[in-house]
Amino acid sequence: MATPESVTTSGTPILRLENIGKTLGGKRILSDISMDVDKGELKVLIGPSGAGKSTLLQCINYLIPPDEGHIRLEGRVVDASRKSELYAFRQQVGMIFQDFNLFDHLDALSNVSIALRKVRGMSRKAAAERAMAELERVGLANRATLYPAQLSGGQKQRVAIARALAMDPKVMLLDEPTSALDPELVGEVLAVIRDLARGGMTMVMASHQMDFTRALAHEILFMERGSIIERGSPAELLAPGSGTRTADFCSRLTDLCEECS
Amino acid sequence: MFDVDFLVDRVFPSLNAGLWMSVKLIVPSAVFGLLFGVIIGIVRVFGKPWMQRVANAYTALFRGVPLLVQLFILYFGLPNIGIYLEPYAASVLGFILCSAAYNSEYVRGALLSIRQGQLSAAQALGFSTMQTLISIVVPQAVRRALPGCGNEIVYLIKYSSLAYVITCIELTGEAKVLASRTFRFTEVFLVVGAYYLFLVTVASWLLHKVEERFHIPGFGRPRQ
Ligand SMILES: Nc1ncnc2c1ncn2[C@@H]1O[C@H](COP(=O)(O)OP(=O)(O)OP(=O)(O)O)[C@@H](O)[C@H]1O
């Protein structure tokens, strides 16, 4: 099991963001965001709505191309102007969306196997075998033939995770993977992500699941108005009486949750 | 009122010939109308801006001008610029252009209904734009557009009767000729009505089969 201490900080980080900036519709959405993500590390982005967490995650795999700065995967700068390089880069960076975004016309198995076939060029049979193995990993082997419309939210998100894992990503980006779920379904998805973290998957995740973050995050990045204004380990930022913006934000988050439950 | 000999000797033979001509008009028009409709619909949503403008203008033009006027232009107008079309060719061309315009509208609506999120998901997996279109967008759009395009085929069966106006003598044309020779309008046109009903019934049944064949949970109406 990888504990926060066991992460090596030496050598090149798997993923490095250098001074990322983005302006959309004349509005500065991200400014001067830098971070190093080491192998096996889990970084959690926290911050109020509109802080730019989703935009940042989508900048990382060029779904929203950043206007400034560089993104390095294993030390190499991605040249997004070259399509083939961009597509190859994206295959190595898995992404999990808040609202799952499964392909509605494909059953669970095909949702996982389609990229293996169409992007990786694997045979139908090999892709199906691999897809089945990934569905097993997220506990959904017995749902392989069901379509998205027939799956619960938690199951959809687990299929989405299997779909990303099948591509053997070096890094996973997760954008509030449980915030569209009914409370009783959050646990099953977090359990899958926790297993990934313990298995050494490198992840950058936007999340407001504080218990999960406290237990598993190596670093918390607190964002506000497009900038990272605090960063540190959960122990540093969330310690009672630490007086950080993060602790303040999280305590308000907890009050909110207690009110609604 | 029905005179069996008249029906067997005169009505059925000439109407059957007309029916065959109608089928020859309808089938290629339906197939190519659908094909071009899908292509134009895709261009209207995913094309370069100038391509979108051209495709939108095409659709506005062919949906905005009565089909009969389009057929007159194709058959009587084009010879003025040196293009001579047979009545059959002019009719099929007119029908294809018109039904492609309508189908593109159904396809466009279907494409717009596909959530942006699925396109982002495909991109995030490393799909190229073309692969996303072929593997994700088109299979869903076709399913969503199917009921509308099926409707368009049913309309096409009925508006194919306009071909006789530019002297392509199909079902309605044969009926008109026969009826004016014999003055037995009621019998002739009742039978013609039954023929069209038959064509529409067959088409609806086929379309229903196709919809069933491509049915996926979460798309369109639930399977009965
Ligand atoms: N296409 C766009 N054009 C203009 N502004 C945009 C666009 N997309 C996002 N924004 C703005 O960027 C800011 C950051 O949005 P983003 O979705 O990244 O925030 P977030 O931190 O993910 O918030 P949430 O917690 O609500 O998901 C918001 O103020 C939003 O209104």
Ligand SMILES: [Mg+2]
């Ligand atoms: Mg967001």
